[in-house]
Amino acid sequence: MFTYFTHRVLVMIPTLLVISVITFIIIQLPPGDYLSNQMAELIASGDRAAIEKLAFLRQEFGLDKPMLEQYAAWLGIWPGNNGFSGILQGNLGWSFEYNLPVGEVVGDRLFLSLVLNFTTMLFVYAVSFPIGVYTAVRQYSFGDHAMTFIGYIGLATPNFLLALILLFLAKKHFGVSIGGLMDEQFIDQDMSWGKFVSICEHMVVPVIVIGTSGTAGMIRRLRANLLDELQKQYVTTARAKGLTNRKLLLKYPLRMALNPFVADIGNLLPQMISGSAIVAVVMSLPTSGPMLVSALQSQDQYLAGSFLLFLAALTVVGMFVSDLALAALDPRIRLGAEASK
Amino acid sequence: MNIYRYPVKALIFDYIRSGLGVLVPIALMLFTDLLPVVFYILAGLVLLFGIYGVRTALRQATLLSVDGNGVRQEGPLGGLLNREIRWADLRDFRLRYYSTRRDGKGGWMQLVLRATDGSEGHGSNGPIRLDSNLPGFDDIVRQVYEMARDHGLANDPASAANLTAMGLGSDDPAVQPTVSSPAPPNDAALPS
Numbered sequence: 329m330f331t332y333f334t335h336r337v338l339v340m341i342p343t344l345l346v347i348s349v350i351t352f353i354i355i356q357l358p359p360g361d362y363l364s365n366q367m368a369e370l371i372a373s374g375d376r377a378a379i380e381k382l383a384f385l386r387q388e389f390g391l392d393k394p395m396l397e398q399y400a401a402w403l404g405i406w407p408g409n410n411g412f413s414g415i416l417q418g419n420l421g422w423s424f425e426y427n428l429p430v431g432e433v434v435g436d437r438l439f440l441s442l443v444l445n446f447t448t449m450l451f452v453y454a455v456s457f458p459i460g461v462y463t464a465v466r467q468y469s470f471g472d473h474a475m476t477f478i479g480y481i482g483l484a485t486p487n488f489l490l491a492l493i494l495l496f497l498a499k500k501h502f503g504v505s506i507g508g509l510m511d512e513q514f515i516d517q518d519m520s521w522g523k524f525v526s527i528c529e530h531m532v533v534p535v536i537v538i539g540t541s542g543t544a545g546m547i548r549r550l551r552a553n554l555l556d557e558l559q560k561q562y563v564t565t566a567r568a569k570g571l572t573n574r575k576l577l578l579k580y581p582l583r584m585a586l587n588p589f590v591a592d593i594g595n596l597l598p599q600m601i602s603g604s605a606i607v608a609v610v611m612s613l614p615t616s617g618p619m620l621v622s623a624l625q626s627q628d629q630y631l632a633g634s635f636l637l638f639l640a641a642l643t644v645v646g647m648f649v650s651d652l653a654l655a656a657l658d659p660r661i662r663l664g665a666e667a668s669k
Numbered sequence: 670m671n672i673y674r675y676p677v678k679a680l681i682f683d684y685i686r687s688g689l690g691v692l693v694p695i696a697l698m699l700f701t702d703l704l705p706v707v708f709y710i711l712a713g714l715v716l717l718f719g720i721y722g723v724r725t726a727l728r729q730a731t732l733l734s735v736d737g738n739g740v741r742q743e744g745p746l747g748g749l750l751n752r753e754i755r756w757a758d759l760r761d762f763r764l765r766y767y768s769t770r771r772d773g774k775g776g777w778m779q780l781v782l783r784a785t786d787g788s789e790g791h792g793s794n795g796p797i798r799l800d801s802n803l804p805g806f807d808d809i810v811r812q813v814y815e816m817a818r819d820h821g822l823a824n825d826p827a828s829a830a831n832l833t834a835m836g837l838g839s840d841d842p843a844v845q846p847t848v849s850s851p852a853p854p855n856d857a858a859l860p861s
Contacts, residue, residue: 329767330721330724331721331767331777331779331800332767332769334686334690334717334718334721335686335767335769336769337690337714337717338686338689338690338718339769341714404701404703405697405701411702412701412702416697416701416703416704416707417701417702417703417704417707418704418707580826584826651769655767658826658827659765659766659767659779659827659831660766660826660827660830660831
């Protein structure tokens, strides 16, 4: 397992690097950049002072340099105008749109995105695991049918519609203010107990909204896998030998059925992040989604690049955790795969 | 008695991995100013790949002998890595398959042998682990499998599937708990 862990880490690092290269290239692909677009407008209006300032900024941020050099300086492995000052040094770059360092613009958004998506993941697993096991063990019972029905509703309901309904219910029955991830008085305040409680209260609806479709899908998968395992001969044999149902279930079938469940950790994270961007717009959540959309539209390259890199890193780490869990759970050769003997 | 050892050729990629994993982070740590958290992450990588390199070197210096009595591992460090497992004491063997590719190809196998507690006292305190880049790995697995079968040892589903992939145990119900088969001949083959 140590060897696997080491090999997997070694795969993860170049993956992150390649993603960062692709991210940077994609951001640079549209013709021009944020400053050149601004300059075109200023030339049209004849504002000489502003044009000179933009030319200065172009030079200052190295936008006149080759793309490779810009990338290396952005990452912090090549000295820019201010020496080594890139992501590895904690400098995410400059947001041209907000005229502030990206770190300040982003503020708590990345952290809140992380907390929201991590909580959603916990919600998905905490809800889908017991329900998935129950519906498989009690196949065709009333509970199975009821859960299956709710699952289909969860899969079929658009997130934004569910968001609006739950926001209304939360406001009407629990007095939770609509939109945002905290009450207005806590915005831009340091973390306090009151702010923490407010964040928890406001997080309930987004977590349910973002997590519902994932939960429904996960329940279906776990149920199908477990049912498949429970039909196998070794289960019948073990039952005939007098093994209790609980012990039998926990020993092998559940463990085998968990494989796709665990493998989904890596896929779940990017799905939730892309899904949460739309929900964040609908619910006015101060997460990374809406700001990323805006940054991409305005070609605010360092802001967009930092967001994309962060999301990619989350995905890669999610895949890493998923692969490790899968390797520990079921280190079996797959159909069609060949071991290097 | 058959003697096995990892040749340098089989370990060369492990040395390259270790070298890259140590040198690249060290270069970044030396030549660039880093955020403290990034520095600690890179230091962790240096440690991880350093251990990996030492482990690879130890494996290169380790000898493995297999005969009718059991498996013996003789390593450097004054016998610290010496292990001996007699066939009669073999309690558990697991055949694992690992691959870093999404399609599961290009991976490697690992054989883990464990003895009963008493046997592990023979100059050893732990299991014997062998990777599939050891020349003769297939022969060792076959021998271990036959000994385990003779002693009525059961496999977990992952090991059973991997044995089948190696052309072993496909007709043996005791190592095929996940396929349709007659009832296993003894309790040891049952999930319990």
